[in-house]
Amino acid sequence: xxxxxxxxxxxxxxxxxxxxxxxxxxxxxxxxxxxxxxxxxxxxxxxxxxxxxxxxxxxxxxxxxxxxxxxxxxxxxxxxxxxxxxxxxxxxxxxxxxxxxxxxxxxxxxxxxxxxxxxxxxxxxxxxxxxxxxxxxxxxxxxxxxxxxxxxxxxxxxxxxxxxxxxxxxxxxxxxxxxxxxxxxxxxxxxxxxxxxxxxxxxxxxxxxxxxxxxxxxxxxx
Amino acid sequence: xxxxxxxxxxxxxxxxxxxxxxxxxxxxxxxxxxxxxxxxxxxxxxxxxxxxxxxxxxxxxxxxxxxxxxxxxxxxxxxxxxxxxxxxxxxxxxxxxxxxxxxxxxxxxxxxxxxxxxxxxxxxxxxxxxxxxxxxxxxxxxxxxxxx
Numbered sequence: 001x002x003x004x005x006x007x008x009x010x011x012x013x014x015x016x017x018x019x020x021x022x023x024x025x026x027x028x029x030x031x032x033x034x035x036x037x038x039x040x041x042x043x044x045x046x047x048x049x050x051x052x053x054x055x056x057x058x059x060x061x062x063x064x065x066x067x068x069x070x071x072x073x074x075x076x077x078x079x080x081x082x083x084x085x086x087x088x089x090x091x092x093x094x095x096x097x098x099x100x101x102x103x104x105x106x107x108x109x110x111x112x113x114x115x116x117x118x119x120x121x122x123x124x125x126x127x128x129x130x131x132x133x134x135x136x137x138x139x140x141x142x143x144x145x146x147x148x149x150x151x152x153x154x155x156x157x158x159x160x161x162x163x164x165x166x167x168x169x170x171x172x173x174x175x176x177x178x179x180x181x182x183x184x185x186x187x188x189x190x191x192x193x194x195x196x197x198x199x200x201x202x203x204x205x206x207x208x209x210x211x212x213x214x215x216x217x218x219x220x221x222x
Numbered sequence: 223x224x225x226x227x228x229x230x231x232x233x234x235x236x237x238x239x240x241x242x243x244x245x246x247x248x249x250x251x252x253x254x255x256x257x258x259x260x261x262x263x264x265x266x267x268x269x270x271x272x273x274x275x276x277x278x279x280x281x282x283x284x285x286x287x288x289x290x291x292x293x294x295x296x297x298x299x300x301x302x303x304x305x306x307x308x309x310x311x312x313x314x315x316x317x318x319x320x321x322x323x324x325x326x327x328x329x330x331x332x333x334x335x336x337x338x339x340x341x342x343x344x345x346x347x348x349x350x351x352x353x354x355x356x357x358x359x360x361x362x363x364x365x366x367x368x369x370x
Contacts, residue, residue: 092261092262093262093264094306095258095260095261095262095264095265095266095328095330096266096295096297096306096324096325096326096328096330097297097304097306097325099258099261099266099364100324100325100367101325102261102365103324103364103365103366103367104367106365107365107367133262137261137262140261140364140365141261141364141365164302165301165302165303167303168303170305170306177332179305179306181300181303181304181305182303182304183302183303183304184299184302184303184304185302200299201297201299201304201325201326205367
């Protein structure tokens with residue numbers, strides 16, 4: 001009798017354990033799709049606080065002259081003087097990082113309430129990114145975006161002036177098909193000519209919109 | 223009595239196993255797939271891989287009749303420079319999910335040319351265990367951004 005009771009208890013315990021294990025492991029798949037974080041539509045920053053990574057001290061706007069998509073010289077400092085300005089270094093054979101970054105900036109600028117900004121895209125791949133290629137690519141985001149190219153030396157000088165690391169061709173590939181390592185930073189300069197913050201792939205559209213709104217009001221040179 | 227109880231318990235567990243799990247997926251699946259139309263000539267594809275199985279699996283290839291050159295890439299950042307690296311597999315742990323999102327891991331549809339927003343790309347996803355999943359993947363605009 002005692003032996004029979006003991007066995008029953010064991011079987012019961014096993015059954016409970018099996019049921020718990022089934023619930024925990026066997027059927028867990030249904031919850032997996034709910035684990036990704038919900039997108040944030042608004043920033044939750046204190047008033048006036050920038051979402052970007054602070055540049056300390058603020059960076060002066062760089063000076064360089066390159067060639068725009070109409071084939072004309074473009075003096076970056078002179079053309080963008082007094083304007084809210086976005087500067088990015090990338091290349092058009094970059095369908096993920098560069099296309100996403102330009103789409104985010106275009107989306108932020110197209111939202112209600114975002115101040116206008118001059119967006120300047122400098123190719124780090126002048127061998128393939130001719131003015132026509134640049135124009136066609138940028139028109140997918142905003143026909144007002146400025147595309148700049150130049151000799152490798154001139155493009156390198158622009159990166160140095162902007163204090164971003166020099167882009168390099170990644171190993172491998174062919175002369176027609178290769179990738180570049182390029183600066184991940186998006187630089188935004190307030191109308192006062194200073195870059196207070198930098199942005200990157202982790203920046204959301206809402207954060208761009210939020211910071212552009214604050215930076216547009218910084219109009220007096222510090 | 224003990225034997226009858228044991229039999230009943232075994233039956234209960236068996237029913238629970240069938241009822242509780244039969245409706246769920248028992249092989250890797252692809253969710254929320256979309257293609258972003260090229261601004262140049264190469265498109266990117268993003269999706270979520272769900273692995274409900276007790277074994278690790280890897281996505282080893284993605285193919286479409288629309289281009290012969292489909293590559294899987296991860297991105298990395300080093301010293302302020304961002305780079306893409308081609309990979310031969312994307313691993314998914316048991317009972318886990320891996321999401322490919324813009325500005326992260328992606329599938330590149332090289333030289334696919336211009337795509338029309340709303341059109342569908344027939345796509346076959348092949349896993350390391352040989353299983354395949356066929357999806358018709360919708361095309362979003364070249365300037366598409368996810369919410370946020």
